[in-house]
Amino acid sequence: MNDKKQGYIDENAKRPRQHISRLAFLLAGLLIAVTSVSLVFVGFIASRASTQQAVANEERLFRSTLSDRLRAIVRDQISLTSSDRSVQNLVRQFNPEFVRKSFEDLWSEHRLSKVMLISGGDRVLAETFEDYTHIIERPVAETPGLEVIVEKLKVMYRRNRVRVPGGFGHRSLRGIDQSEYAIMGFLQIDGRPALFGAMPIVPDDHAVTQPDGPPTILLSARYIEGKLLKRLNRQLNFSSLAFVSGPRDRENGPFHPVLDQFGDPIGIFQWDSKTISTSIWPTIIPVIAVLSIALAALAFGIAWRIGQLTTSLQSSERQNRYLALHDSLSGLSNRLHFNRMLENAVSSLPASPFAVLHCDLDNFKPVNDTFGHATGDLVIRNVATRLKDAVGEKGLVSRVGGDEFMIIYHGPINKAHLTRLGTTLIASVCGPIAVSEKDTVNVGLSVGIARAPGDGATAEILVGRSDQALYQSKIMGRGQVSFYSDLQESSSEPKLLAQMPGHFQRQARGG
Structure with a gap:
């Protein structure tokens, strides 16, 4: 009788333990399921955010490039x-x-x-x-x-x-x-x-x-x-850039709508985004399967994936920042970067004097006319390398126009040193440039120099006065180095030039 009673008690004790065990397994399974679903959700949000950010960056870059093309007209x-x-x-x-x-x-x-x-x-x-x-x-x-x-x-x-x-x-x-x-x-x-x-x-x-x-x-x-x-895609390097005429609804992927003067749609520019074409799901699904067995493996998979997404976004941001501040042809700083650095330099005056060198190629148009614009681009890239090597670490070389370069120089700004620097720049550019196995071309360089703070203490004044000095180099026969401080106050040409828009000063120089 006692044996039967003890067996009954043992059986009743097992039932709560079995119930708790099943509940624990159920809760563990539910936890794994919730964790897996959470990972799927996080992966979906991260993928969509990454895609949206990459598409937004591409669309912003396209708008900027298209605006530059309109201004070029x-x-x-x-x-x-x-x-x-x-x-x-x-x-x-x-x-x-x-x-x-x-x-x-x-x-x-x-x-x-x-x-x-x-x-x-x-x-x-x-x-x-x-x-x-x-x-x-x-x-x-x-x-x-x-x-x-x-x-x-x-x-x-x-x-x-x-x-x-x-x-x-x-x-x-x-x-x-x-x-x-x-x-x-x-x-x-x-x-x-x-x-x-x-x-x-x-x-x-x-x-x-x-x-x-x-x-x-x-x-x-x-x-x-x-x-x-x-021509647009040379600056963008997009995949499958195309224009589709007529009204279009927004589709998946990056695009830019085009409206006429009445606000009616003309068509859209569209291209394939690399971010959209690269799916992350083949990577996430195996990770979820591993997580169902071991949460530790899942944690490692999440961290690895987030790291990949962050690296991709950072790389995209760095590339976009670089493209926004550099000239795509020469690799030099563009006008936007030059203006920012010039404002920074001006804000450091008078403690840190510097010089602005305005450079313009001589006899460049005949190169384009004779050999074509592809050769002209080759000459621009070659000249950019020579100028950068000649200036060294003490200056920022920028391409601000077709054949127009500007330099912010933080080295010694006494007249003798800057004259030697200008002469070195001219000599480096004047050397023959190989444009094919048989042909070489020669271009020249004229340089105008304004020194801060002596010649001016604002960015606008320094740019204008270095431009006037450059014009003086042009009218002196080109291939010269001129200082704004040497211009005579009574000279009619500088006075007339100062009243002229910058475009017409360059036209007058005939670079």
């Missing part, structure tokens, strides 16, 4: 749109031969897809079809969206014009953003989507004045097609 035409001769021959009177010659020059130098001359009376007076100029008179309304551009430019022109003896002039373009005197954007031209830049024709030296009334306008455009896409 305005820069390409500004030698014609800001000129006393243009006002005389296109506004005061209509000179067909001047139109043909000017449009032909724009085509030969920049290969613009379309150039249109629009009168103050809203009539198209001339337009190009590639290298052919057609003198015609038709209403702007025949080109959808063109009326909106013309009306906006009229308002902008009235805001910028100034009254001068004999008529009207235009405020100086020097130091103001292009968006204050020009309109840039997208337009359907001849049924084809295009990037455009348009601005009124205004005087530069004011030897000729504008008549009263609305302005005469020049519009330049590039069709959004293969050549433009290749």
Whole structure:
């Protein structure tokens, strides 16, 4: 009887223990399941955040590059749109031969897809079809969206014009953003989507004045097609960059919409993002399976994966920061980086004096004309390396324009030392540059120097005065080193130059 009772008690004691054991296994299984689901959720969020950040970075970089391309269109035409001769021959009177010659020059130098001359009376007076100029008179309304551009430019022109003896002039373009005197954007031209830049024709030296009334306008455009896409992608290195016409809903992946002047969609730029095409799920699923057996293995897998994602994001951030601050052709600092470093240097004055060297290549245009722009790019890269080697660790060499370089030099700034440095720069650039197995080319260099704080204590003044010194080197026969401090106060040329926009100073130098 006692044996039976003891057996009954032992059996009843086992049942709670078995129940607790099953509950423990159940809780352990539930914990593993919750942990696995949590990992799946974390992996999904991390993957989506990484993808969204990478796509946002790519889209931001594309917008910046596209904006630079739009501004380049305005820069390409500004030698014609800001000129006393243009006002005389296109506004005061209509000179067909001047139109043909000017449009032909724009085509030969920049290969613009379309150039249109629009009168103050809203009539198209001339337009190009590639290298052919057609003198015609038709209403702007025949080109959808063109009326909106013309009306906006009229308002902008009235805001910028100034009254001068004999008529009207235009405020100086020097130091103001292009968006204050020009309109840039997208337009359907001849049924084809295009990037455009348009601005009124205004005087530069004011030897000729504008008549009263609305302005005469020049519009330049590039069709959004293969050549433009290749040129954009040389800076971006995106995969499968393409343009798709017509309205489109947002799809997965990075894209940039294009709207016309009415706000209607023209199409979208789209490309394949490497982040989207690389799936992380084949890596996470095996980790989850391992976690079901051992939580320690799961913890290691999470840490490893997060480390990979962080490294990828940091690498992407570093690359984007580098691209934002460096010239993609030469590898030197770009204008944005130069301006930041110049402001930093100015903030250290007078404790830390420095010099600004303004350099411009001589005889570079014949290289492009003779051998092509690919050879010109090779020459720019070679010159950039030579300048950087010559300056060394004491200076920052930047490419701020096509064949224009600027240097912030923190070494000795006495005149003798800077003269030797300038001479060294000229000598290093003047050496032969091999452009093929048989051909070499030679370019020269002119240098203008402004010293801080003696020649100025602000970034704008130092850049302007080094530019004036560079102009002095040009008019002295090129291949020279000039100091702003040596310019005579009574010299008419520096005074005239100081009143000229920076673009026209470079035009006057004829680099």
